[in-house]
Amino acid sequence: MTVHFVGAGPGAPDLLTLRAVELLRRTPVCVYAGSLVPAEVLAHCPPDARLVDTAHLTLDAIIDQLAAAHAAGHDVVRLHSGDPSLYSAVAEQARRLRALDIPFRMVPGVPAFAAAAAALDTELTVPAVTQSVVLTRVSTVSTPLPSGERLVDFARTGALLAVHLGAHRITEVVAEVIGVLGGDCPAAVVAFASQPGERVLRAPLERIAADTVAAGITKTAVIFIGRSLAAEEFPDSYLYSAARERKWRSS
Structure with missing residues (x-):
């Protein structure tokens, strides 16, 4: 069993990554922030998936949900808006999961x-x-x-x-x-x-x-x-400059 911390992106459902969609389609439990994740994103979940809205849950209650899924042998998608690496409150959840020896992975989203x-x-x-x-x-x-x-x-x-x-x-x-x-x-x-x-x-x-x-x-x-x-007045990037091309050819 693995908890997948998945970035749901900034809000547009079509800005989900392919990896996020694949995980949503095959994971039986989805724990999500109801006030931030649009319903169109949840539509990728299986019809019989267990959906848990964390809008009014404490950290302890969220961890209880993840631990219960772990005990039942179910993978979990833990959906966060944006990208998990920024202002997502993932760090404290990850710390709790490590203490409980529950495996997890991070899946980036559009910040x-x-x-x-x-x-x-x-x-x-x-x-x-x-x-x-x-x-x-x-x-x-x-x-x-x-x-x-x-x-x-x-x-x-x-x-x-x-x-x-x-x-x-x-x-x-x-x-x-x-x-x-x-x-x-x-x-x-x-x-x-x-x-x-x-x-x-x-x-x-x-x-x-x-x-x-x-x-x-x-x-x-x-x-x-x-x-x-x-900015309007600035030099072209060296990446595509003629100077770089000459240097590449000379080397």
Whole structure:
């Protein structure tokens, strides 16, 4: 028996990976976050599969469900939105499963920031402008951020900032970084990326908070801040350059 932590992606059912679909089709138990995973994803499960919504379950209750399936010899798909490697609360579940000697595997999914970048039709890493992306979040009704992980410090690196779980506090987000990046720094907010209600806002940093508040966007959004969002003057990537071709031929 194996617990498969499966990334369900950002919301669009057709952004599931082939591996995720295959596991859903053959696994008799699916434990999922009902408020985040669309019904179309669950439609891949067998008709007689046992479906467990974790929306109102504690961590202990979720582990009890996984342990019960293990005792019965059933594989389990544990569905999480996005990708299990980011803000998925998988780490504490994995720790419990290790203690119980229950085997598990991770199956990646399309992360929210990638779907949001696609909605912007934007590459986040642009040659000579930005080659690093900081994935971070805002701390509210959640575990506090570790000391040293301040937005203003990340902003000083010049990396593109991708801020999760912070749309309801975007005024504070902007206030923390605008002194470093400047009011003209490009910014964007993408809510419900890949889903029917997708919303995309673009504005300079000095205006993005007001636009977000006016649009009523408070959740399920990624905030992007950085020069690569609007870069036009930059060199072509070395990957396809004539200089690289000459070097390859000479070697």
